Amino acid sequence: MAEGFASAAERAAFIARLPKAELHLHIEGSLEPELMFGLAQRNGVAIPFASVEEVREAYAFSNLQDFLDIYYQGMRVLLTEQDFYELTAAYLARARGDNVRHVEIFFDPQGHTERGVSFSTVIAGITRALDEAREQHGLTSKLILCFLRHLSEADAEATLDAALPFVERIDGVGLDSSEVGHPPSKFERVFARARSLGLKLVAHAGEEGPPAYVEEALDLLKVDRIDHGNRSLEDPALVRRLAEAGVCLTVCPLSNLKLCVVDDMAAHPLRRMLEAGLAATVNSDDPSYFGGYVNANYQAVADALDLSRAELVALARNSFTGSFLEQNERDRHLAAIDAYA
Numbered sequence: 162m163a164e165g166f167a168s169a170a171e172r173a174a175f176i177a178r179l180p181k182a183e184l185h186l187h188i189e190g191s192l193e194p195e196l197m198f199g200l201a202q203r204n205g206v207a208i209p210f211a212s213v214e215e216v217r218e219a220y221a222f223s224n225l226q227d228f229l230d231i232y233y234q235g236m237r238v239l240l241t242e243q244d245f246y247e248l249t250a251a252y253l254a255r256a257r258g259d260n261v262r263h264v265e266i267f268f269d270p271q272g273h274t275e276r277g278v279s280f281s282t283v284i285a286g287i288t289r290a291l292d293e294a295r296e297q298h299g300l301t302s303k304l305i306l307c308f309l310r311h312l313s314e315a316d317a318e319a320t321l322d323a324a325l326p327f328v329e330r331i332d333g334v335g336l337d338s339s340e341v342g343h344p345p346s347k348f349e350r351v352f353a354r355a356r357s358l359g360l361k362l363v364a365h366a367g368e369e370g371p372p373a374y375v376e377e378a379l380d381l382l383k384v385d386r387i388d389h390g391n392r393s394l395e396d397p398a399l400v401r402r403l404a405e406a407g408v409c410l411t412v413c414p415l416s417n418l419k420l421c422v423v424d425d426m427a428a429h430p431l432r433r434m435l436e437a438g439l440a441a442t443v444n445s446d447d448p449s450y451f452g453g454y455v456n457a458n459y460q461a462v463a464d465a466l467d468l469s470r471a472e473l474v475a476l477a478r479n480s481f482t483g484s485f486l487e488q489n490e491r492d493r494h495l496a497a498i499d500a501y502a
């Protein structure tokens with residue numbers, strides 16, 4: 162057992178009560194099969210599954226694209242403001258159960274507007290649940306609009322236009338979907354416009370794509386954080402740069418395993434990232450599809466790598482220092498971690 166824990170059960174209890182932030186969560190990826198079935202029925206949307214068990218059996222992926230095909234199909238049951246509210250409220254309840262104190266949520270508006278669901282419907286449902294969680298439970302949040310990188314930059318520009326009436330409710334923009342063949346450079350102009358609007362910037366990079374995509378995200382998009390970033394480790398100069406600049410990486414262990422970014426959790430690069438001085442964090446990405454929410458991700462990687470108390474505390478601290486919270490809020494959470502640890 163790692164230093165500081167008498168047993169795996171003691172480490173599990175420590176993780177469960179550790180205050181943490183989640184910085185990489187696609188709200189559409191938290192759609193549990195039970196809710197998918199319920200919404201399909203309520204909205205009269207046909208889905209190609211006969212049971213919840215059949216849905217879960219379909220969640221066997223050999224790469225990112227395999228997953229994305231089923232993820233875009235799943236979100237077709239989301240039609241009304243109430244649907245987006247229920248989806249978001251269900252995730253926030255899970256997050257609270259994992260002692261998550263702050264969340265930064267991605268949403269994919271193009272996955273909805275292309276089906277005729279308006280931007281205002283999506284954002285009204287999500288923000289109603291976020292506001293409720295803040296008022297009732299003190300769970301704070303930021304909202305990040307992701308552009309789908311397999312679509313054109315013109316489509317992303319039109320999406321940013323559609324977001325303008327709601328820009329007060331949006332904290333940042335991101336870049337997700339099929340990575341290889343869709344480098345960050347494709348979105349340089351729309352990210353520059355988002356930056357000029359005062360929005361924070363993040364991008365998925367180095368999940369399946371090469372280290373050069375991480376460099377492009379930094380140099381051309383000028384991102385504040387890198388989502389995933391695993392393949393940065395292939396380039397020692399890039400690792401040094403990320404460490405020196407303190408760039409937060411939002412790492413997603415169960416996602417990496419399910420999408421075959423790593424072959425085995427014991428080979429996960431999280432400890433190597435920490436040892437290299439990278440500001441790595443642990444997140445769930447698409448928890449309904451990948452088999453677990455944030456504590457399950459901490460648990461899986463901690464068990465496989467035998468992470469110590471100090472390493473777990475570092476990961477939780479990184480989740481707040483890498484967040485878009487105001488400094489005094491970050492300090493309040495860091496003090497809570499120190500008091501707990």
Ligand SMILES: Nc1ncnc2[nH]cnc12
Nearest residue numbers: 187337338339365446447
């Ligand atoms: N892990 C992931 N990578 C890229 N796009 C995504 N969309 C939802 N999850 C994603």
Ligand SMILES: [Zn+2]
Nearest residue numbers: 187337365446
């Ligand atoms: Zn992601």
